[in-house]
Amino acid sequence: MTEASRLSRYSLRFVALFYLAALLMIPVAIIFYRTFQHGLSEPIDALTSPEGMHAFWLTMLCVGIAVPLNTVFGVTTALVLVRQKFIGRGFFNSLIDLPFAISPVVIGLSLILIYGPNEAVGGWFMDNGIQIIFSVPGMVLATVFVSLPFVVREVMPVLQEIGTEQEQAAETLGASPWQTFWRITLPSIRWGVTYGVVLATARALGEFGAVSVVSGKITGQTETLPLFVQSEFQNFKVEGAYAAALVLAILALVVLFGMSRIQRRSDVSVAGQVPAAATMAEDVPLDPDKKENN
Amino acid sequence: MLTRGVAMMWLSVIVLIPVAAVVLRSLDGGLSAFWDAISAPEAQSAIKLTFISSLIVVAINIVMGTMIAWVLVRDEFPGKRYVNAIIDLPFALPTIVAGLTLLALYGADSPIGVHIAYTKAAVVLALLFVTLPFVVRAVQPVLLELDRDMEEAAASLGASNVRIFRSIVLPNLTPAILAGAALAFARAIGEFGSLVLLTGNIPFKTQVASVYIFGRIESNNTTAAAAVSVLLLVLSVAMLFAFQLFSYWRTRHDRG
Amino acid sequence: MNTSEFGTQTRSRKIGARLGIAGVALAATLGVAACGGSSGNTIALVAYSTPQTAYEKGIEPAFKATPDGKDASFSNSFGSSGDQSRAVESGQPADVVAFSLEPDVTRLVDAGKVPANWNQDQYKGIVTDSVVVLMVRPGNPKNIKSFNDLTRSDVDVIDPNPATSGGARWNIMAIYGSQINAGKTPAQALDFVKQVIGNTSVQDNSARDSLTTFQGGKGDVLVGYENEAIAAKANGVNLDYVIPDSTIKIENPIAATTSASDAAKKFVTYTRSDAAQQIYADNGYRPVVPSVFAKNKAKFPIPSGLFTIDQFGGWSKVSDQFFGDPNGSVIKIESELGNPTSS
Numbered sequence: 001m002t003e004a005s006r007l008s009r010y011s012l013r014f015v016a017l018f019y020l021a022a023l024l025m026i027p028v029a030i031i032f033y034r035t036f037q038h039g040l041s042e043p044i045d046a047l048t049s050p051e052g053m054h055a056f057w058l059t060m061l062c063v064g065i066a067v068p069l070n071t072v073f074g075v076t077t078a079l080v081l082v083r084q085k086f087i088g089r090g091f092f093n094s095l096i097d098l099p100f101a102i103s104p105v106v107i108g109l110s111l112i113l114i115y116g117p118n119e120a121v122g123g124w125f126m127d128n129g130i131q132i133i134f135s136v137p138g139m140v141l142a143t144v145f146v147s148l149p150f151v152v153r154e155v156m157p158v159l160q161e162i163g164t165e166q167e168q169a170a171e172t173l174g175a176s177p178w179q180t181f182w183r184i185t186l187p188s189i190r191w192g193v194t195y196g197v198v199l200a201t202a203r204a205l206g207e208f209g210a211v212s213v214v215s216g217k218i219t220g221q222t223e224t225l226p227l228f229v230q231s232e233f234q235n236f237k238v239e240g241a242y243a244a245a246l247v248l249a250i251l252a253l254v255v256l257f258g259m260s261r262i263q264r265r266s267d268v269s270v271a272g273q274v275p276a277a278a279t280m281a282e283d284v285p286l287d288p289d290k291k292e293n294n
Numbered sequence: 295m296l297t298r299g300v301a302m303m304w305l306s307v308i309v310l311i312p313v314a315a316v317v318l319r320s321l322d323g324g325l326s327a328f329w330d331a332i333s334a335p336e337a338q339s340a341i342k343l344t345f346i347s348s349l350i351v352v353a354i355n356i357v358m359g360t361m362i363a364w365v366l367v368r369d370e371f372p373g374k375r376y377v378n379a380i381i382d383l384p385f386a387l388p389t390i391v392a393g394l395t396l397l398a399l400y401g402a403d404s405p406i407g408v409h410i411a412y413t414k415a416a417v418v419l420a421l422l423f424v425t426l427p428f429v430v431r432a433v434q435p436v437l438l439e440l441d442r443d444m445e446e447a448a449a450s451l452g453a454s455n456v457r458i459f460r461s462i463v464l465p466n467l468t469p470a471i472l473a474g475a476a477l478a479f480a481r482a483i484g485e486f487g488s489l490v491l492l493t494g495n496i497p498f499k500t501q502v503a504s505v506y507i508f509g510r511i512e513s514n515n516t517t518a519a520a521a522v523s524v525l526l527l528v529l530s531v532a533m534l535f536a537f538q539l540f541s542y543w544r545t546r547h548d549r550g
Numbered sequence: 551m552n553t554s555e556f557g558t559q560t561r562s563r564k565i566g567a568r569l570g571i572a573g574v575a576l577a578a579t580l581g582v583a584a585c586g587g588s589s590g591n592t593i594a595l596v597a598y599s600t601p602q603t604a605y606e607k608g609i610e611p612a613f614k615a616t617p618d619g620k621d622a623s624f625s626n627s628f629g630s631s632g633d634q635s636r637a638v639e640s641g642q643p644a645d646v647v648a649f650s651l652e653p654d655v656t657r658l659v660d661a662g663k664v665p666a667n668w669n670q671d672q673y674k675g676i677v678t679d680s681v682v683v684l685m686v687r688p689g690n691p692k693n694i695k696s697f698n699d700l701t702r703s704d705v706d707v708i709d710p711n712p713a714t715s716g717g718a719r720w721n722i723m724a725i726y727g728s729q730i731n732a733g734k735t736p737a738q739a740l741d742f743v744k745q746v747i748g749n750t751s752v753q754d755n756s757a758r759d760s761l762t763t764f765q766g767g768k769g770d771v772l773v774g775y776e777n778e779a780i781a782a783k784a785n786g787v788n789l790d791y792v793i794p795d796s797t798i799k800i801e802n803p804i805a806a807t808t809s810a811s812d813a814a815k816k817f818v819t820y821t822r823s824d825a826a827q828q829i830y831a832d833n834g835y836r837p838v839v840p841s842v843f844a845k846n847k848a849k850f851p852i853p854s855g856l857f858t859i860d861q862f863g864g865w866s867k868v869s870d871q872f873f874g875d876p877n878g879s880v881i882k883i884e885s886e887l888g889n890p891t892s893s
Contacts, residue, residue, distance in 0.1 A: 005455050009369060016365040019358050020377060023423055027395040028383055034398075077301040084298060092302060093538065094531050095309050100480030101530035102313070103504035104487070105511065106523045110312035113319060117641030134642045145308055153477055157470035158435050191435035199431055202386035208487055209389070213633070216642050219606070219626045226388035231628065233390060234599050234758055236785035245391040252386035256379050334876065336885055394762070402767035412752060412768070491759055494752040495711060497884050505755065509713035512632050513875035514657075 028249070035242040046232060046240025047247065051220045055228035056247065058136070062211070062224060063204040063251075066143040070200050074151025075193060079185070081152070082159040096149050104146070104209025111142055111214050134216030139224065142210040147203045151196030158192035159185075194259045201255045205248050313527070320520035331510075331521035339498045340506035341526060343417065347502070348482035351421040355478045359429025360471055366430070367437040382427045389424070389487025396420055397491050412494035417502060420488045425478035432474030433467055440466060465544070472541040476534045483530050591621050593814045596638055597648040598631035598717070598802075599758070600778060601678075601833065605648075608829035609821065618816040630756055632716040638663055638807070645814035648677065648804040650717045652865045655803045668805040677804035677821050678777075678835035681853065682724035683791045685764065685772040685779050692770045696794040697728045700771065701745045708769035709746070710760045711753035712873060712880055718757065719873055721773040722880055724798040726872075727857050731796050744883045764789070775800055776850075780834030796855030802835075 035043050046052050081093055099107070115122040115132040125132050132138045166188070170180045186193075208226040215222040223231060225244050232240035320328055331337065366378050384392060398404075400419065401411040410416050440463070448458050486504040493500040503526050510519035595605065606626060613619035627634065627642070635654035638644045639661045647664065649655055655675070658664040669675030686694050692705055700707050710718035725746055729739035754760040757774055764772040765787055772789075779791040806818045820826055827837035831846040843850070862868050872880045 008455060012361055013365050013369055016362045030395045030398055073304045076297050080298045080301045092305055094534055095305050097476055097480045097534050098309055098313055101483045101527055103484045103507055105508050110315045112640050113315040153473050157473050158439060160469050161436050161439060191438045195431040195435055198382055202382040205386045206388050217627045217629045229388050230390055235602055245387055248386050249383050252382055253379050397766050490755050496753060512714045515875035
């Protein structure tokens, strides 16, 4: 490696880390500090209280439903938007980023406008025994709404990047669409899916505004961890608030490490399967310089 | 195709219908009320501040996000795993916590002597915090999948690092960077919770659109709130469409 | 790069991950179902945020210890007064509503959720009182005594935005009223309000946020409620507060909704009992029952120039005249202050 490139490598690293430290690491350190500033008892009391425990489970529920749903539909939508051409494609593509551009309070209010007990759709649900707004289903709906874009947006650029040759080759070899998807497409977009899931999870975990509006804020019943943070803070229980925030951060980290683990295990199995790949390559002359042919 | 139908239906039910409800609400008082709401000087000022701040934030994120993704994928240093892990944290934290910690760092009692709270710069700072992961996480998967052959070939032919980056790597990253930038932009437009504590919320000076909208709701003027939301949506969609077009044009341009 | 074996491994890992998530979701649903549980005797209280501790830790357990309340259980919701009021209007189930100012109940009367005679009792529907005070740094270094000090050039004011915080309207009316009662004309009093808002460096969304701002070291004086100042001090926040001689009496309403059960109505009655009113007093609120107030009067000095919202026609008039969007006089002040083309 040349001197110039070593210098550029170090300076890039320095700038990136400095930026991250100033913007991110110090604030996170502050959260740690503020949680345990006055000892362990207050944070632990807050987290093990009935309201705290319930908030934890409710958060897990909302995230546990919203993220898998958005992953499945996200990958599907990404495939449709990248690989297919149809009228209205641009329109639907723009729809995807909308959940973001709307401020959370407005999201909550719009959900109430449709699914609220006084409205047509919501009223029908109420008559059939299902309360959506001011109850858990509405909170799940809001969580789905705000975490929608991520898997789609993460997967789409990767799909564009890898191109379609391998998929076309597989189809020439007689693979069904399903097989092509499971064995060719999905593995090659795995990092996009991974980070999409990580982002969607983080978003779903931290969502406050929209969920707050549709939840009814019932203590011990419809409070997620972010709502619990707000409530603790409101009542001057600052360590409890920070402790709950810390739990959210830890949950996000668990998901990230978990997904990375899954991908790394897959990397290991690739190394063991190289001979099989070579066999496949012998049968069909795939062009190794696929990028140039794009 | 079934998949297309299912995907479009998912999008419609989850996204399109609530958005349509907001649009309908904004027209409750007719077009004149809509116009009054969006032409109110305070609304215009808030929207301008929101837009300009969001664009600045996107520009910074494009540069820093790509750089961070590069360092995380291509570089090796002790603790890299942990740095990679905390990138998403601003996102997983409820906005009030984000606001509190930023205030502690950059407010009146700042331990490091930086007092930019209650200024327009604070808007940019808070938005940078909450949009950090987007470009990074959009670029990382593409970088990971990137085939290094061409870069190595170019290097062996004597091309400089900058040249390699600009002509070979960057074109491949552009769709991802722009996808991440679009997400960052949209998030910055809608951001609410972390901002108020840090910015001071002075109308015409440091009040952003989302807080202005909230103020209309509190003042029982839901129609105006919906109208300004719709305007913000339209402007965002236009911007996002512009991102898409640019991405499309760059991709064709570079690969043509 | 891709192999069939590898693909299968990834697929089974992904299925495993998704099953795991589904399993957690299932367990969580069961856990949630176990927690929730409301019986027929549940009283749904929807209230503003500051009295949360008073209700959950004081009044509700005390009510349950009485014969009227022994079978009662509570489901509680706390949030900003305006948000909560709008939620009930949109259909949130509620038996008892307790807000920080009357217009939030009036909204529900108009929506048919609260009976029109809710304030026809001897207390006019009010359950607690307070006063607008000026919170200052310990020792009052800037020597702030009344609202007149808020326009001083060396004083930095923190006050929530009246457009985004319904409760902040009490603060504005206190400032306005103090000037009227000092002999100014309405136009002069409004001009004074304008000067104060111009001297306000941070306009948070809510009273609690403005306290956070003040705690963070910003500002010399925070305009707020006495009960919040008392609660803050009790929770270790470093501040003092001054009760101006001329200030407004804050009145917090409570009402049983049209769908309220008998137990809920009894609860509303209970909130005016001596025991309940004492609990409010212990939490910093001024009791409305005169005998209980008398017992606590050392804690709650009565300002010589105390006035009420009735002086200005009550909230039904004030809401529109001062805070109606977009023509309310205070809302217009906010516009004028920032807009370089006018004023």
